[in-house]
Every structure is written in structure tokens, then in C-alpha cells.
Amino acid sequence: MQGTIILKRSDIENLIDMKTAMNLVEQAFRMYAEEQAVMPPKVYLDFPRGDIRAMPAYIKGNVNMAGVKIVNVHPENRLKNLISVRGTTVLIDPDNGVPLSVMDATFLTALRTGAASGVATKYLANKTVKKVAIIGIGGQAQSQLQALLIANPEISEVAVYDKTHESAKTFATKNKALANIRAHSDIKECISGAQVITTLTPSRAPVLTKSMVGNGVHINAIGADAAGKQELETEIITSSAIFVDDWNQASHSGEINVPVEEGEFSKEMLRATLGEVIAGTKKGRNSADEITVFDSTGLAIQDIIVSNYVYKAAIKNHGKYSSIDLLS
Missing domain, CATH: 3.40.50.720 (NAD(P)-binding Rossmann-like Domain)
Incomplete structure (x- = not known):
């Protein structure tokens, strides 16, 4: 069985563009309005100098993908030459719970927001x-x-x-x-x-x-x-x-x-x-x-639908991207 695919920002930037992202985000909005997606409330965990947010979602129908994005917001990071907003998404197969991919969500967050x-x-x-x-x-x-x-x-x-x-x-x-x-x-x-x-x-x-x-x-x-x-x-x-x-x-x-x-x-x-x-x-x-x-x-539905597209594009190039068996 294929392991969990690991996708870096540099991988992702070559797998999706803005026009594609706009079409996907429009689809996600429509499916959510038509109750074809499940999205629990965003969870905030506050720290003295920032926070992290957990954003789960499940999109049904022909997308059939679930996952969660964890994103931080630390405004003072720029004073330390660190990124202030950084995200990571885990895609989960809704049929069996297997983690399909772990990917950087920093670029994708900006892309889907735009x-x-x-x-x-x-x-x-x-x-x-x-x-x-x-x-x-x-x-x-x-x-x-x-x-x-x-x-x-x-x-x-x-x-x-x-x-x-x-x-x-x-x-x-x-x-x-x-x-x-x-x-x-x-x-x-x-x-x-x-x-x-x-x-x-x-x-x-x-x-x-x-x-x-x-x-x-x-x-x-x-x-x-x-x-x-x-x-x-x-x-x-x-x-x-x-x-x-x-x-x-x-x-x-x-x-x-x-x-x-x-x-x-x-x-x-x-x-x-x-x-x-x-x-x-x-x-x-x-x-x-x-x-x-x-x-x-x-x-979160925006994150999952663009991440799903990136994952599907990546598996078409089997062997090009790193994967790991998390249970090994």
C-alpha cells in the first residue's frame, strides 16, 4: 500500500495555479451551501504571543475527501525572521481513516484566500x-x-x-x-x-x-x-x-x-x-x-478541496514525491 505522501511548498507550487484554485473554491462554496460538506467550527488555541487554529472538514460527493489544517498566527515572528502565518494540512481517506498526505498549507492558504x-x-x-x-x-x-x-x-x-x-x-x-x-x-x-x-x-x-x-x-x-x-x-x-x-x-x-x-x-x-x-x-x-x-x-472546505486536487495531481506522478509509512 502507498504510504503517506509528503508534499513541500516547492512541490505544491508546481501542481496548482490560481485559475484552478478559483474553480475549486467556487465548487466548495456551492457544495457547502447544498449541504454536501461537513465543517465543524474552527478551534482556537491561544498562546501568549499567538495562536494555532484547527480546521477540519469533510467534502462528500465526487470529492469524497476529509482532513484538517492546522495554522498558526504569530505576529511577532517577523521580528525573528520567521513566518508569521504557517499551515500544515493532513488529508484523511473518509472511507478508512488512512492519512493520505501531509502537506505544507502556507502557500495553499494564500492561494485559496485569494x-x-x-x-x-x-x-x-x-x-x-x-x-x-x-x-x-x-x-x-x-x-x-x-x-x-x-x-x-x-x-x-x-x-x-x-x-x-x-x-x-x-x-x-x-x-x-x-x-x-x-x-x-x-x-x-x-x-x-x-x-x-x-x-x-x-x-x-x-x-x-x-x-x-x-x-x-x-x-x-x-x-x-x-x-x-x-x-x-x-x-x-x-x-x-x-x-x-x-x-x-x-x-x-x-x-x-x-x-x-x-x-x-x-x-x-x-x-x-x-x-x-x-x-x-x-x-x-x-x-x-x-x-x-x-x-x-x-x-476548511477551501483547504480540503485544493489540497485534494494537489494530492491527486501528485499521485499521478507516483515515485516523484516522498512518502512515509507512519506505522513502521
């Missing part, structure tokens, strides 16, 4: 998108840019902003072959005229206010990943059409967590989950002038 924004933009943004803005240039920015360009091939301008302007300038220079991209030192100037805004900051105070956001804009709110974090002013949440990947996760640790905790937002005010929009059971955007917000917390 893919989710791309899918949300496809379904929730206005049809004509000429300018997009990315706020916060960290580890997620590259995959977000890739997904936005795939979702909106007619983009003619990409504006980027980071509180460290040199980071934005470096990112713009690095990606000048992909798009007409410009680094801004002023956040208002950056988002001016943008039809899509993606926020990627760890902020605990709003970086966008209602007065800054024009009619018809779609916002992918990615940065909030723990209770107390908030990138968007509460007035944006209460006056826009809000879509989440999962209500329980979003209300606990997503962009809406602060308005929910303060009693300013409730489940009854939610327009839909993204999966419901994809499945056609709930409506997305109502009008061209409506502001839409996708609160992306990152779901």
Missing part, C-alpha cells in the same frame, strides 16, 4: 471593473492580485497602499508586468474611483470609513481573523449588502465580529452566504449603486 476573493468579486461586483485597490501589502497581496486579474480581465488600473509605503512601491515594481499598478501613499487617493477594494490589514481600528467608499463598490474584507479586529467602519457594514463565507466564523472572528458584538449587526441583516449566491438560492447584488461586502474568514 481564490475566494476572486470568486466573490465574480458574483458580487458590478460587471464592469476597471480599477481595483488593494489595502495592506503583506503575504496575501500577491494571490489577491492574481485572483482579481483573473476575475476581471478588463482591469486597467491596480492601486496599492500600505502604511509602509516602501512595501507598496516594492510590490508595484515586482508586478508591473502583470498590470498597470501604482503605489499610493494616501489611502483615499488609492481607493478613489475603484470598483473593487480588497483589505488585507490586521487592524483593530477601521481603515475605511463610509465617507471614503463610493456607490457601487464591492469590498473583499480579508484582514479580520480574530475577535476585536475590524477594517471597515461599522456604518459600512450596516448600510451595505453583507455576504459571508460562514456566519458562525464571521460573527466570531470576521469583519462583522465587532458590529455583532456591539449589537449593530445581526444574522437577520445578512444578505446571504457566498455559497448561497453561487448555488442560486439567494440573490447577490440588487443594483449597480449598492455597496457589497464579502467577509472572508477562510473555510
